[in-house]
Amino acid sequence: MDVVKTIVLGTYFTLLTILSIYGAHRLWMLLLYYRHKKDVPQPKGDASYLPVVTVQLAVFNEMNVIERLMDHVVRMDWPKEKLEIQVLDDSTDETIKVASAVVDRYKALGFDIHYLHRTDRTGFKAGALSEGLKVAKGELVAMFDADFLPTEDFLRKAVPHFADGKVAFVQGCWAHLNREFSLLTQVQAILLDGHFVFEHTARHRSHAFFNFSGTAGMWRVAAIADAGGWEHDTITEDADLSYRAQLKGWKGVYLKDLVVPAELPVEVNAFKSQQHRWAKGNAQVIRKLMKTIWKSDESLHTKLECWFHLTANCNYMLMVVLSVIMVPAMIFRAGTPVHVLLLTDGPFFLLNAVSVGLYFGLSQKELTDNTGWTKRLKYIPGLMGLGIGLALNQAKAVLEGFFTDDKEFKRTPKYGVDASGKSATKRAYKVPKSLMTFLELGFAIYYFGAVLVAIYLRKWASVPFLWLFFSGFSYMSILSLADVKLFRRLAMDEPADDAQSAANFVQ
Numbered sequence: 001m002d003v004v005k006t007i008v009l010g011t012y013f014t015l016l017t018i019l020s021i022y023g024a025h026r027l028w029m030l031l032l033y034y035r036h037k038k039d040v041p042q043p044k045g046d047a048s049y050l051p052v053v054t055v056q057l058a059v060f061n062e063m064n065v066i067e068r069l070m071d072h073v074v075r076m077d078w079p080k081e082k083l084e085i086q087v088l089d090d091s092t093d094e095t096i097k098v099a100s101a102v103v104d105r106y107k108a109l110g111f112d113i114h115y116l117h118r119t120d121r122t123g124f125k126a127g128a129l130s131e132g133l134k135v136a137k138g139e140l141v142a143m144f145d146a147d148f149l150p151t152e153d154f155l156r157k158a159v160p161h162f163a164d165g166k167v168a169f170v171q172g173c174w175a176h177l178n179r180e181f182s183l184l185t186q187v188q189a190i191l192l193d194g195h196f197v198f199e200h201t202a203r204h205r206s207h208a209f210f211n212f213s214g215t216a217g218m219w220r221v222a223a224i225a226d227a228g229g230w231e232h233d234t235i236t237e238d239a240d241l242s243y244r245a246q247l248k249g250w251k252g253v254y255l256k257d258l259v260v261p262a263e264l265p266v267e268v269n270a271f272k273s274q275q276h277r278w279a280k281g282n283a284q285v286i287r288k289l290m291k292t293i294w295k296s297d298e299s300l301h302t303k304l305e306c307w308f309h310l311t312a313n314c315n316y317m318l319m320v321v322l323s324v325i326m327v328p329a330m331i332f333r334a335g336t337p338v339h340v341l342l343l344t345d346g347p348f349f350l351l352n353a354v355s356v357g358l359y360f361g362l363s364q365k366e367l368t369d370n371t372g373w374t375k376r377l378k379y380i381p382g383l384m385g386l387g388i389g390l391a392l393n394q395a396k397a398v399l400e401g402f403f404t405d406d407k408e409f410k411r412t413p414k415y416g417v418d419a420s421g422k423s424a425t426k427r428a429y430k431v432p433k434s435l436m437t438f439l440e441l442g443f444a445i446y447y448f449g450a451v452l453v454a455i456y457l458r459k460w461a462s463v464p465f466l467w468l469f470f471s472g473f474s475y476m477s478i479l480s481l482a483d484v485k486l487f488r489r490l491a492m493d494e495p496a497d498d499a500q501s502a503a504n505f506v507q
Helices: 002-035 066-073 095-108 124-133 154-163 183-205 221-226 237-247 268-295 300-332 338-365 373-389 391-403 436-456 460-481 484-491 499-505
Strands: 053-059 083-089 112-117 140-143 167-176 217-220 251-262
Touching (some): 002 300, 002 338, 053 066, 053 124, 083 095, 095 112, 140 221, 154 217, 154 251, 167 183, 183 251, 183 338, 183 373, 237 268, 268 300, 300 436, 300 460, 373 391, 391 436, 436 460
Parallel strands (some): 053 140, 083 112, 167 251
Antiparallel strands (some): 140 217, 167 217
16 A cells, blocks of 8 residues: 555656646746737838738638628728738538628629639648648738638738748737637636737747747748648648748747637537647647757757647646546545645645636736726636646547547637627537547546545545536536537527528537
8 A cells, every 4th residue: 555655646746746847837928928028029011011912711611600701801901902812611511602602792892802612621721721822912821710800900010020021920819709608718718818918929029939820810921931831740730830930040920919809619519629629739740840849959948938838738648647646645645734735735736726827817917908807817717627627638639649640620610609699600510529528527526526535534625626626527528418409599599590400410
């Protein structure tokens, strides 16, 4: 038993130490951000700099949002004779008719707009963007995913930075159309805000590499070509290309105040699918580029930031192991004096839980529009629980990225949800459930039992943490298994004209 106890406690504290290093890095990001907060990027160009711009809209089965997207794109402020729009459609459903009809409508109004449809989805999004570049007229290309709403002044704010011939790409900041929709969207929004407010800003302004986020941004066509073009050996082609370009000497520009709203996934399975894709893709980028990055002549600061960015999801594998051994560790430590627990566990608590609270809480204050930011602080515990509940999903994604050659790009369904929670749904796309959900449910039951054990042992200090694990796993599993049709009826207007699509959605 002593050997088992030593192994469990040794593993427990090793995992906490590694996770605390990443917690300390969050605090380092905060320090970098506030040190460089006033170093706002200034463009070299002005209003007279007017290169030809191609806007690429890569879509796949986006019937619910494609028209909304295009309506916003054509309203962008740019000379009509210097603006080309490409709808790169790989769809296999009614989106083909909807998109082509909207293209024809705007073409009749004098827009230089083209509809390109592929029946072979080779390369998925990267393949579609690459095909579009073959016939693109622009010196620069702007990219928007189907759930984004580009603002009228987007090009006016982004393009002048390309007057600097070393700039390869410009990335805007994501905002959230439906932040107020539910607990899930509130927590997602805060999670993304931490990345876009602190990480991107701190890395860019401290002269480290940062990643292009795939949408709400622009590229110089020459830089794409020089970096080797869009490649599809990872499913995060955006991070892959941006790192390759920066390794070639190009630089990116992050504009925190160039805000582009987008729709957050409103269903847990869609959210998990999106997070799975990002984690798996980053693991693939590690396989592809991390060795090259470490061997490059870049600064240690840059190399370390690439490491922390790309390996962040690897922590979920540690979280899974921690989730298994936390209860035995608690039992083995029963009877330990409180002052000893404070000395041993206090630093880990500060570097993990406190750093998360500061990082994501302060991100709300630093938003360009931070109206009512203090009211969102109540969602921080939910964010911690969500992170725990994602552990199995993300750990599986990282392992797939490292050890499989699967490059299938699984899209995130969009419903055209607006800020009021109403949906423009014409077709209800199916989100398949995963068997991993039942394992999440098993962990929820395990932690419910652990809470009861902690109460029995009078380990009151452990109860809040065990409850956090229970709530995270139970939230993920129960909502993943819930009747999707019932959820949609409660959350959105059910489309009356397409009952069969809705029925197909839950089959």
